[in-house]
Amino acid sequence: MNKDQEAQNLSKINSTTISAIDSMLNLTIKISNSTHNPKNETFNILATSSSHNSPSSSSVFYSALQSPYISPRATGDDPNPPSTTTTTPLSPLSDDIPSTSYTPPSERFDFSDATKLTVPRISFSFPVPRISVTKGSFSPVSSAKLRSWDVYIGFHGQNPNLIRFCKWVKSELELQGIACFLADRSKYADSQSHEIADRVICSVTFGVVVVTKCSLLNYLTNEEIRVFGQKKSLIPIFFETSLSEVNGKDCKEGVEWLMKCNEFKLEANEGNWRCCVVKAAGILRGKLGRKSVIDKEIENLDEIPFSRNRFFIGREEELAEIETSFFGYDDLQENDSNKFKKLKSSVLCINGGSGMGKTEVALEFAHRFSQRYKKVIWLGGEGKYLRQNLLSSCLNLGLDVSADPEKERGRIRSFDEQETDAFKRIKHELFRDMPYLLIIDNLETDKEWWEGKDLHDLIPRNTGSTHVIITTRLSKVMSFKTMPLQSLSLSDAMRLTTGRRKKEYPAQEVEILKKLYEKLGRSSFGLWVIGSLLYELSIPPSDLFHAISEIFVDEATLQFDEPFWEVSHFLLKVLIFCVNLLNETKNHLALRMLLSGVWFAPSPISSNLLAAAASHINPPTNQFKKWARNTNLTPFCRSGFIDCKSWKTEQDSALLLVKLGLARRSNMQPGCCIMFHPITQLFAKRKGGLLAAQATIQSTRKIENPILNSEHLWASVFLVFGFKSSSPVVQLKPLQMIQLIKKTALPLAITTFTTFSRCNSALELLKICTNVLEEVEKSFASQVQDWCHRSLCWKKKKKKSNFDQRMDEYVWQDVTLLKATLLETRAKLLLRGGYFDHGEELCRTCISIRTVMLGHNHAQTLAAQETLSKLVRLRCKI
Numbered sequence: 001m002n003k004d005q006e007a008q009n010l011s012k013i014n015s016t017t018i019s020a021i022d023s024m025l026n027l028t029i030k031i032s033n034s035t036h037n038p039k040n041e042t043f044n045i046l047a048t049s050s051s052h053n054s055p056s057s058s059s060v061f062y063s064a065l066q067s068p069y070i071s072p073r074a075t076g077d078d079p080n081p082p083s084t085t086t087t088t089p090l091s092p093l094s095d096d097i098p099s100t101s102y103t104p105p106s107e108r109f110d111f112s113d114a115t116k117l118t119v120p121r122i123s124f125s126f127p128v129p130r131i132s133v134t135k136g137s138f139s140p141v142s143s144a145k146l147r148s149w150d151v152y153i154g155f156h157g158q159n160p161n162l163i164r165f166c167k168w169v170k171s172e173l174e175l176q177g178i179a180c181f182l183a184d185r186s187k188y189a190d191s192q193s194h195e196i197a198d199r200v201i202c203s204v205t206f207g208v209v210v211v212t213k214c215s216l217l218n219y220l221t222n223e224e225i226r227v228f229g230q231k232k233s234l235i236p237i238f239f240e241t242s243l244s245e246v247n248g249k250d251c252k253e254g255v256e257w258l259m260k261c262n263e264f265k266l267e268a269n270e271g272n273w274r275c276c277v278v279k280a281a282g283i284l285r286g287k288l289g290r291k292s293v294i295d296k297e298i299e300n301l302d303e304i305p306f307s308r309n310r311f312f313i314g315r316e317e318e319l320a321e322i323e324t325s326f327f328g329y330d331d332l333q334e335n336d337s338n339k340f341k342k343l344k345s346s347v348l349c350i351n352g353g354s355g356m357g358k359t360e361v362a363l364e365f366a367h368r369f370s371q372r373y374k375k376v377i378w379l380g381g382e383g384k385y386l387r388q389n390l391l392s393s394c395l396n397l398g399l400d401v402s403a404d405p406e407k408e409r410g411r412i413r414s415f416d417e418q419e420t421d422a423f424k425r426i427k428h429e430l431f432r433d434m435p436y437l438l439i440i441d442n443l444e445t446d447k448e449w450w451e452g453k454d455l456h457d458l459i460p461r462n463t464g465s466t467h468v469i470i471t472t473r474l475s476k477v478m479s480f481k482t483m484p485l486q487s488l489s490l491s492d493a494m495r496l497t498t499g500r501r502k503k504e505y506p507a508q509e510v511e512i513l514k515k516l517y518e519k520l521g522r523s524s525f526g527l528w529v530i531g532s533l534l535y536e537l538s539i540p541p542s543d544l545f546h547a548i549s550e551i552f553v554d555e556a557t558l559q560f561d562e563p564f565w566e567v568s569h570f571l572l573k574v575l576i577f578c579v580n581l582l583n584e585t586k587n588h589l590a591l592r593m594l595l596s597g598v599w600f601a602p603s604p605i606s607s608n609l610l611a612a613a614a615s616h617i618n619p620p621t622n623q624f625k626k627w628a629r630n631t632n633l634t635p636f637c638r639s640g641f642i643d644c645k646s647w648k649t650e651q652d653s654a655l656l657l658v659k660l661g662l663a664r665r666s667n668m669q670p671g672c673c674i675m676f677h678p679i680t681q682l683f684a685k686r687k688g689g690l691l692a693a694q695a696t697i698q699s700t701r702k703i704e705n706p707i708l709n710s711e712h713l714w715a716s717v718f719l720v721f722g723f724k725s726s727s728p729v730v731q732l733k734p735l736q737m738i739q740l741i742k743k744t745a746l747p748l749a750i751t752t753f754t755t756f757s758r759c760n761s762a763l764e765l766l767k768i769c770t771n772v773l774e775e776v777e778k779s780f781a782s783q784v785q786d787w788c789h790r791s792l793c794w795k796k797k798k799k800k801s802n803f804d805q806r807m808d809e810y811v812w813q814d815v816t817l818l819k820a821t822l823l824e825t826r827a828k829l830l831l832r833g834g835y836f837d838h839g840e841e842l843c844r845t846c847i848s849i850r851t852v853m854l855g856h857n858h859a860q861t862l863a864a865q866e867t868l869s870k871l872v873r874l875r876c877k878i
Contacts, residue, residue, distance in 0.1 A: 149181045150288060152201050154224045155210040155239075156186050161327055162239055164465050165273060166210055167433035168374065169237075172281050175434075177290055185220045206233045206284060211258065213241045216251035229257035235264045235283060237276065242267055274371045303376045303396065305604060305668045305675070308367040311499040311531075314492035315361050321483060322348055322365050326467045327372070345481045347459065347468040349443075352485035354564060355525030355571075355679050358471035361485065362439050365469065373437040373467075377430070381443030381472065382602050384718060385711050387450050389603075390458060391422060391756040392710065397429050403757045403832065412834040412874075415759035422757035427460060435465035442602070442678060443472040449724075450761060454478075487522035490514065496524065497531040505541065512541040519570040525661075525679055526571045529578065532661035548573050564682065575683045578660050590653040592617050594662065595688035597674075598681040599696040599719065601711035604666035604673040607654040609712070612702045616695035617688075669708060693719055694730050701743045706751055713748045716740070721768045734776050734811050738818060741769045746825065753829055766826050773819045780812045813853065820849040824864050827871065836875035843868040 151173060155166045170180045181200045188194050201207065207228030215221045228234035236258055243258055243265070258265070264283055268276040284290075325345045350358045366376050377396060379389040394401045401422040413421075430436055438459075446455045455478055459468060470477055488496065497513055498505065505513070520526035533544055551573045565572050582591040592614035597605055600613075651672040657663040663674040676684075684692075700716040703709045720740060722728045732740060745765060753762035823846040830839035843864060850861040 148179065149200055149204050150179045151181070151206050151208055151284060152204040152224075152228075153180055153182045153208045153210070154201075154221065155182075155184055155212075156215040156218045156221045157184075157212050159212070162210065162212060164435060165239060165268060165277075167465060168273075168435055169208065169210075169277055169280060171432070171434040172277050172374070173284060176281050176285050178281075178284055178288060185224075186218055201227055204233075206235060206287060207231070208235045208237060208280065208284075210237045210239050211241065212239050213245060216254050222251055222254040225254045225257045229260060234261050235280065236261055236266070237280060238265070238267045240269060271371050274374065277374075302667060303378075304363070304366050304370065305378050305666050306363055306664055307667060309360060309363065311496070312360065312364050313496040313499060314488055315357070315364065318350075318361055318483065318485065319365055319368070322361075322469070323369065325481065346463045346466070347470070347480045349470040349472055349474075349477045349480050349482045350485055351472050351474060351477075351482055353523075354473060355523040355568075355677075356485050356487065357524035358485055359441055360524065362441065362469050362471050366437060366439060370437070373435050376437045376439065378439045378441065380602050380711070381440040381470065383444040383449035384723075385601055385603070385714065386440070386443070386458075387448060387761075388710060388714060388752075388756070388758070390426065391758065392707075393430075394426055394756075395707070397426065399425055399429055401425050401757050402755050403753055403759065412832070412878075415763075415833045418757045418759055418833070423458070427458075431460055431462065431464040431466050433465050435467070438466055438468045440468070440470045443470050443474065443477065446474065446477050488524055488527070490517060493517050493522065493527055496527050497534065500531060500535040509541045512545050516541065516545060520574070521568055521571070523568065523571060525677060526568075526574060529574055529661035532659060533578070533581075536659055548577050551576050564679075571679070572683070575662075575680070578662060579687075581660070582656070589614055589650070590656045592692075593653055594657060594676075594680075594684050595692040596695045596699070598676050598684040598688065599693045599715065601715040602675070602678065602681065603711045604668050604675045605712070606669060607650040607672040607674070609699060609703065609709075610654055610674075611650040613692075613696045613699035616698050617692050690730055694732075697730060697732070697740065698736075701739070706747060707755060710748065710751065710756075713744055717745055717748065717765065721745075721765075721772065723764075723768075734779075734815065737772065737776065738811070738814050741773070741822075742818060745769050746822070750825070759829070759833060763826060763829060766822055766829075770819060770822045770826070773815050773822070776815050777812070777819070780808060780815070816849060817853060820846045820853075820860075820864075823849075824867060827867055831867070831871055831874065834878070836871050836878070840868065840871045840875070843871060 153166060153170055153173075155162060157163075166182060170182045173180045181197075181204065183197050183200075185194065185197050188197065201224065207224060209221065209224050209228065211221070211225075216225075225234060225236070234257065243255075266276050266280055325348050328344060350361055352358050366378070370376050375396065377393050379386070379393060381389075391401060403418055430438060447453070448455065448458065470480065476482060487493075494510070494513055494517075497516070516530055517527065520530070530541075530544070534541060537544070548570070553569070553572060553576070579591065579594070582588075582594070589611065593607075593610040596613035596617055597610045600609075654663075654672055654674050655665070657676075658665050658674055662680045663676045666673040666675050697716045697719055700713055703712060706713060717723070718726065719729045720732060720737075746769070749762040749765045749769075752758045752765070823842045827839040827843040827846065830836075830842070847861060847864045847868060850858060850864060854861055
């Protein structure tokens with residue numbers, strides 16, 4: 001058969017296929033123009049059925065069958081060329097092609113499940129030939145034709161980690177704008193499925209074959225290796241194996257082709273999954289001409305908030321249990337699919353008492369296995385901040401969850417719809433085939449604090465390829481698997497305490513360490529602080545033990561809100577000793593950082609922000625001086641730690657708290673950032689008092705990046721206004737209140753609304769601020785009335801207060817104008833949610849205030865009138 005007749009046969013088969021399917025299912029063919037490669041434009045041909053009952057997964061099969069070409073190895077005997085086929089006009093504006101901003105859901109295009117592949121029944125008016133890629137030679141001419149897929153990813157096996165890895169490769173390539181077809185053809189049970197896969201193999205530009213020890217025993221995998229090897233488009237990935245480990249007796253041809261592909265050969269082992277995926281994406285991106293995506297660093301040092309603890313001790317059994325829960329499976333032959341077990345759990349809760357080392361275990365697991373994930377997402381689980389922390393993760397995920405403009409798709413969406421959509425975007429990214437490690441540290445409650453929603457609203461039951469670790473003091477969190485964390489063994493506790501010291505202690509000193517172990521209630525945090533003191537002071541354990549034991553703590557000191565100290569009496573003395581040690585070093589800056597810093601949100605704090613808060617409080621209080629009299633620091637006076645004069649900068653003072661074990665250094669932000677341990681916060685909040693809390697509020701005005709520090713801004717708002725059932729902690733003067741609302745609360749509400757779509761929370765904050773200003777107005781009015789009703793003699797004696805009265809009038813004016821600004825802001829935000837009536841009422845009140853205070857023609861009055869006209873106009877339209 002000559003080439004012309006072969007081309008006619010191929011054209012006829014292709015035309016008949018499209019006509020038959022189009023006549024039966026009334027399909028509409030769309031072509032999407034990819035913008036990634038303007039020179040060699042790639043089209044994505046997708047067929048959409050007019051029937052809504054058609055299975056979503058069938059679109060892939062229709063796409064392959066409607067491809068404008070068929071394998072050059074197909075043969076036919078009909079010499080008559082097909083008639084011209086009339087098709088629906090092709091639209092170049094279709095958005096069906098995968099892009100960097102959207103990855104199609106894996107449910108529609110996934111063919112790698114361990115179960116039997118389900119294919120929708122299609123009745124053809126002609127016999128569909130079984131096109132085998134093993135017959136004939138491959139013609140490279142077809143690579144220049146239009147195609148539906150760029151890359152074919154083939155694998156074979158039932159290993160859950162293998163399937164998870166292949167899905168990861170597919171998702172990563174689709175994120176780069178590369179259309180992928182993922183398949184394990186050994187699961188296909190009918191000829192139609194095999195034909196579709198064969199056509200994809202013949203049409204794609206490159207083929208990625210994931211090779212395991214057992215996959216080459218499958219003839220279909222060898223077939224894929226040979227075909228792509230002939231096309232010189234093979235990119236092999238050796239998963240948990242190497243070319244030297246592959247048995248070449250039964251698959252000699254496949255091994256020979258693999259040996260010829262050393263240029264692009266990749267090996268994926270347990271320690272480099274992420275690097276391998278990134279390298280594969282980089283190779284294909286370069287070969288396909290997708291240069292628009294900028295290469296990023298393989299290692300992301302900022303994704304885990306804390307550096308790895310070089311002195312991590314023990315917990316090997318716990319880490320092995322977590323690994324088994326996430327990655328474990330029966331070590332059986334991969335072709336025995338019936339005996340394979342699925343992953344045991346994708347969500348694991350580590351629970352235990354405060355200071356037992358839950359965070360340390362999660363941190364160590366994140367550092368050990370970070371290469372098995374696309375990224376590690378670390379969130380604080382404290383009740384007031386969990387919702388904001390989850391939304392703030394969009395910054396690490398590269399998502400946009402900002403509030404939409406006033407209209408979307410011809411209508412205005414409610415606030416609940418906007419907030420729900422923001423969470424859906426994050427959950428869609430987190431819980432799909434792209435594997436993430438989500439760590440929620442120190443979860444306080446299994447109910448969402450703001451709205452009381454179930455935790456399943458934030459963490460779905462099906463987490464996709466993402467694994468979730470929750471550290472909590474709760475005994476049970478929903479129905480998630482729980483791993484109780486026990487105390488460290490005595491041997492591990494000794495190693496933790498003496499790990500930073502190179503020399504061993506004599507037997508008598510070891511006995512003292514055992515006493516400390518029992519006195520501290522086997523607390524890992526307490527042992528870490530003791531180890532820090534022994535290392536920094538360079539003293540024997542006996543001296544430290546006697547000095548701490550001599551500290552006197554009266555019964556009133558133990559009457560804390562938390563019953564924690566009643567069972568941790570000795571740990572309280574250890575923290576008192578640390579405070580007295582700071583006082584003895586004359587480094588009052590570090591001590592003030594400790595007292596004021598614990599009132600910030602439970603997240604990393606920069607040393608500059610800590611220094612700003614410390615500048616607003618006085619040196620140590622009388623309570624600390626009383627403790628100092630009860631502490632014998634004479635044995636430590638010659639210590640180089642106390643005599644050190646190098647702690648001059650803000651960063652040095654912050655790191656001093658890290659050296660004592662009271663805080664941990666974070667690498668989440670540029671510069672020096674530290675985060676206090678929850679036990680340290682509990683201790684210093686009680687002893688620092690409200691003056692330290694007020695200093696924290698005043699320092700938040702110096703926050704330069706409100707988006708990255710939104711938790712700390714919310715912490716200052718909680719201290720002043722309360723929220724929900726909690727009452728305010730700090731009371732500010734009118735002038736301070738004005739500054740807080742103007743510099744902190746108002747920008748925070750706008751950022752929360754626009755950037756994170758927390759519409760209801762932002763409006764509630766603005767409403768509380770408005771009510772507070774109204775109370776301030778009432779207090780000013782009562783002061784003026786009292787001043788007017790006083791006697792003339794009293795007024796003459798108080799002439800010097802006229803200046804204060806004028807100052808009060810200026811403050812009153814600022815309060816009223818700020819109230820008008822809040823009303824206008826609330827009206828603008830209500831407009832974006834469709835609440836026109838309430839927004840119109842607030843805007844009219846704002847206009848009345850500004851008309852009296854500023855005049856009709858003032859710019860601010862005219863701006864409010866423009867907002868009012870917009871509200872009225874939209875209300876009339878609706």
